[in-house]
Amino acid sequence: MMKVDVLNMDGNKVQTIELPARIFEAPVNPGLMHQAYVRQMANARLGTHKTKTRSEVSGGGRKPWRQKGTGRARQGSIRSAQWVGGGKVHTPRPRDYSLAMPRKMRRAALRSALTARAAENALVVLDEFKVTEPKTRSMAEALYRLVGDSSVLILIPERDADYDLVYQSSNNLPEAKILNARYLNIRDLLGYEKLLLPVKALEVIESYLG
Numbered sequence: 546m547m548k549v550d551v552l553n554m555d556g557n558k559v560q561t562i563e564l565p566a567r568i569f570e571a572p573v574n575p576g577l578m579h580q581a582y583v584r585q586m587a588n589a590r591l592g593t594h595k596t597k598t599r600s601e602v603s604g605g606g607r608k609p610w611r612q613k614g615t616g617r618a619r620q621g622s623i624r625s626a627q628w629v630g631g632g633k634v635h636t637p638r639p640r641d642y643s644l645a646m647p648r649k650m651r652r653a654a655l656r657s658a659l660t661a662r663a664a665e666n667a668l669v670v671l672d673e674f675k676v677t678e679p680k681t682r683s684m685a686e687a688l689y690r691l692v693g694d695s696s697v698l699i700l701i702p703e704r705d706a707d708y709d710l711v712y713q714s715s716n717n718l719p720e721a722k723i724l725n726a727r728y729l730n731i732r733d734l735l736g737y738e739k740l741l742l743p744v745k746a747l748e749v750i751e752s753y754l755g
């Protein structure tokens with residue numbers, strides 16, 4: 546089994562643990578990860594874009610001029626697409642972009658991504674991740690000790706009073722994001738250079754992926 550060092554907030558090693566092989570030594574399937582990523586991005590689209598066709602714009606109830614004898618091109622309505630203020634043709638309409646993907650496949654994609662991140666030495670495991678006051682500077686210094694200048698996704702086991710301070714301290718850090726371990730997703734997992742997780746968050750991940 547893969548072993549990793551567990552650090553404290555000062556970046557010092559306190560123990561070594563074994564990562565669950567079912568999660569962190571799973572087959573790496575790039576195609577499955579790509580499918581899960583495309584699904585997540587598609588499901589984030591609202592699909593509320595809409596333009597009006599000639600039947601929906603106002604006006605244009607009569608023919609602008611007679612069919613023949615004026616020397617001008619024949620016109621049936623001032624709400625045709627070629628007129629200013631007319632309806633639009635072949636433009637966006639409301640639609641549902643969501644894609645379906647079985648839960649087993651989604652979880653297999655997460656295991657695949659976690660295995661790939663572990664192979665890249667992108668995991669940083671902490672004994673616990675807590676701060677005493679909501680201070681951005683203190684959080685920035687702590688993250689620098691742990692991951693350097695890398696962007697980081699911080700997983701927490703649950704949202705409580707202690708982790709509220711973590712949220713408040715990291716709100717203004719553009720290269721850091723706090724996420725509940727139960728909401729781990731393929732986009733955030735692959736979008737940051739480092740993955741920082743306390744041991745309790747690791748247990749949460751194991752509870753539904755292991």
